[in-house]
Amino acid sequence: MVVNAYLLIDNKFMENQTYTAKAAEILDAAERHMRAGGYDAVSFRDLADEVGIKSSSVHYHFPQKPDLGEAVVRRYTDTVLGALGAPDDAGEDAYARIERLCAVYRTALSQDGLICLCCVLGAETRDLPDQVASAVNQFFERVLAWTGTALKNATGQGGTPAQILASLQGGMILAMATKQPALFDETVTGILERLAG
Amino acid sequence: MVVNAYLLIDNKFMENQTYTAKAAEILDAAERHMRAGGYDAVSFRDLADEVGIKSSSVHYHFPQKPDLGEAVVRRYTDTVLGALGAPDDAGEDAYARIERLCAVYRTALSQDGLICLCCVLGAETRDLPDQVASAVNQFFERVLAWTGTALKNATGQGGTPAQILASLQGGMILAMATKQPALFDETVTGILERLAG
DNA sequence: AGTTACCTATCTTCTGATAGATAGTTATTC
DNA sequence: GAATAACTATCTATCAGAAGATAGGTAACT
Numbered sequence: 307m308v309v310n311a312y313l314l315i316d317n318k319f320m321e322n323q324t325y326t327a328k329a330a331e332i333l334d335a336a337e338r339h340m341r342a343g344g345y346d347a348v349s350f351r352d353l354a355d356e357v358g359i360k361s362s363s364v365h366y367h368f369p370q371k372p373d374l375g376e377a378v379v380r381r382y383t384d385t386v387l388g389a390l391g392a393p394d395d396a397g398e399d400a401y402a403r404i405e406r407l408c409a410v411y412r413t414a415l416s417q418d419g420l421i422c423l424c425c426v427l428g429a430e431t432r433d434l435p436d437q438v439a440s441a442v443n444q445f446f447e448r449v450l451a452w453t454g455t456a457l458k459n460a461t462g463q464g465g466t467p468a469q470i471l472a473s474l475q476g477g478m479i480l481a482m483a484t485k486q487p488a489l490f491d492e493t494v495t496g497i498l499e500r501l502a503g
Numbered sequence: 504m505v506v507n508a509y510l511l512i513d514n515k516f517m518e519n520q521t522y523t524a525k526a527a528e529i530l531d532a533a534e535r536h537m538r539a540g541g542y543d544a545v546s547f548r549d550l551a552d553e554v555g556i557k558s559s560s561v562h563y564h565f566p567q568k569p570d571l572g573e574a575v576v577r578r579y580t581d582t583v584l585g586a587l588g589a590p591d592d593a594g595e596d597a598y599a600r601i602e603r604l605c606a607v608y609r610t611a612l613s614q615d616g617l618i619c620l621c622c623v624l625g626a627e628t629r630d631l632p633d634q635v636a637s638a639v640n641q642f643f644e645r646v647l648a649w650t651g652t653a654l655k656n657a658t659g660q661g662g663t664p665a666q667i668l669a670s671l672q673g674g675m676i677l678a679m680a681t682k683q684p685a686l687f688d689e690t691v692t693g694i695l696e697r698l699a700g
Numbered sequence: 701a702g703t704t705a706c707c708t709a710t711c712t713t714c715t716g717a718t719a720g721a722t723a724g725t726t727a728t729t730c
Numbered sequence: 731g732a733a734t735a736a737c738t739a740t741c742t743a744t745c746a747g748a749a750g751a752t753a754g755g756t757a758a759c760t
Contacts, residue, residue, distance in 0.1 A: 328739080343630025346543035350716065362718080363740050371716065421626065425673075428680030429618065429626040433540025439680075446681050468677055468686045469693040473666065476622075476673025480665055483625030483636075484643050489665045496666040500697070525705080547750065559752080560706050568750065 323381070329367045331357040336378050341420035344430050345375055345438065372435035379441035382423045386410065387448060393455035400460035401501050404470065407453065408494045411474050415490060421478040428475070446471070462503025473497050520578070526564045528554040533575050538617035541627050542572055542635065569632035576638035579620045583607065584645060590652035597657035598698050601667065604650065605691045608671050612687060618675040625672070643668070659700025670694050 325333065335356045339348045350361040350371070357364075368374035389410045393403060415421060424445040431439050453467035464470070477493030480486075522530065532553045536545045547558040547568070554561075565571035586607045590600060612618060621642040628636050650664035661667070674690030677683075 326739085342627070344541045344543065344627045346541065347627070347630050349714075351714075359739085360741060361716085362742085365717065366739065369717090420629070424680065425676060426626040428676040429623040430539070430541045430544070431680050432617070433544050442680050443682070446677060450681075465693050466689055468674070468689045469670065472673030472677050472686070472690040473670050474673065475676050476669030476671065477665070479622060479625040479672050479676075480643060480669050483621065483628050483639050484647075485640070489669070492663055492665045493669040496662050523705085546748075548748075556705090557707060558750085559708085562751065563705065566751090 323384075325381075326367075328357060328359070332364055332367055332374075333378055333381055336374055337382060337423060338418075338420065340375075340378060341418070341423050341426055344426050345434055348374070372437040375435065375438035376441045379423065379427065379438060379445060383441070383445040383448060386445075387452065390449075390452055393452045394458070400457050400464065401498070403456035404453070404464065404501055405498060407456070407470070408474065408497060411478065412490065412494065415478060415481065415487065421482050422475060425475045425478055429479075460501065462501050464501035464503075465497070470497055520581075522574075522578075523564075525554060525556065529561055529564055529571075530575055530578055533571055534579060534620060535615075535617065537572075537575060538615070538620050538623055541623050542631055545571070569634040572632065572635035573638045576620065576624065576635060576642060580638070580642040580645060583642075584649065587646075587649055590649045591655070597654050597661065598695070600653035601650070601661065601698055602695060604653065604667070605671065605694060608675065609687065609691065612675060612678065612684065618679050619672060622672045622675055626676075657698065659698050661698035661700075662694070667694055 332353055335353045336348050339352070348371075350364045354361040354364050364374075368377060390407060395403075411422065424442050427434060427438065427442045428446070431442060434442070450467045450471060453470055457464060457467065473493045473496065477490040480493070481488075481490035529550055532550045533545050536549070545568075547561045551558040551561050561571075565574060587604060592600075608619060621639050624631060624635065624639045625643070628639060631639070647664045647668060650667055654661060654664065670690045670693065674687040677690070678685075678687035
């Protein structure tokens with residue numbers, strides 16, 4: 307049986323895409339820079355220096371910058387969805403799932419001191435190469451879908467997936483821009499209170 | 504009486520800072536680019552071309568790039584606060600005021616097809632020159648303060664200023680990144696529903 | 701005379717990108 | 731099993747273009 311290569315991109319098989327150690331190092335550095343300063347904050351030379359190779363070797367792993375950008379976003383998407391786990395585990399209620407969603411975001415913020423990659427890139431979508439913008443779009447579609455499933459059979463008036471996700475993304479920006487991490491926690495509190503009803 | 508120049512920056516006098524026609528044109532172009540793609544999306548040459556002068560002449564109006572960035576953010580802040588009007592007009596209730604806040608954001612999004620400047624810059628705060636990051640910080644402090652005042656004597660459980668603002672900022676990103684403006688409207692609906700109680 | 705608002709010309713540094721060489725590994729063929 | 735081919739991951743060297751920035755000139759207005 308021949309597997310449709312296109313399908314491979316949009317279903318679970320893709321989640322296990324592997325990279326060599328060096329390529330992964332490059333992606334790590336690129337993600338860090340992008341989350342701190344956006345797409346333009348990444349330069350092939352800086353990445354090369356950080357991982358100890360030459361800039362031309364970075365092009366070997368990721369021919370063009372949009373290829374690199376797309377790879378960073380796709381890997382990030384898979385990491386986040388992996389951390390979120392199943393949105394329809396019967397042993398959990400909606401509250402526990404959304405609490406987990408908030409915790410995933412919270413960890414990213416406090417652990418790395420950086421906000422969500424797709425929050426940063428989403429803000430500059432208009433100027434991103436199509437390839438990258440499309441990957442960012444898919445991140446949101448997938449997380450929105452996860453949240454929609456997670457909310458099934460929710461009791462309280464917890465709000466829609468878009469409302470919840472908007473609060474999380476906006477809370478991060480507020481926390482980062484005002485240097486007050488507590489503002490993020492405040493938005494999380496609001497989300498969970500509404501869900502508890 | 505000598506007016507304290509520092510005070511001038513943080514109170515209403517500052518709102519009337521004037522620019523020559525050409526400087527204002529430069530700020531317009533710079534704001535457009537920044538709202539579409541962030542701080543790095545602005546180049547002196549592009550701005551110069553757009554307003555019909557040479558790049559060195561842009562430096563005449565705004566010596567360094569951080570000066571330009573700061574000016575764009577400060578002018579934007581004053582414009583937004585001007586559009587918001589008084590947060591403590593006795594003839595209005597909290598709902599009407601927050602409705603206005605949402606409308607201001609909504610207009611920016613639908614009229615220009617661009618999201619809030621400080622949403623974009625806030626996302627990349629970590630990599631911004633201090634001068635610019637500080638102006639972005641002040642934008643949020645002022646809008647948070649406006650919202651706090653607007654909510655005084657609110658009846659329903661409308662949420663805190665940070666919760667409301669986070670929803671608005673996040674809703675914009677979601678709308679932009681998914682190319683679904685309706686997602687912004689959905690977050691606005693949520694904000695107003697909670698406020699109505 | 702001084703100030704304003706531009707200009708020309710130029711500099712350095714950084715950017716993404718490419719061509720072509722090299723050493724080491726892996727696979728294929730005789 | 732040895733010879734050869736192909737692939738992987740890096741290098742050196744280089745390019746054209748764009749970036750922010752500066753020095754110094756000019757014409758007009760105050």
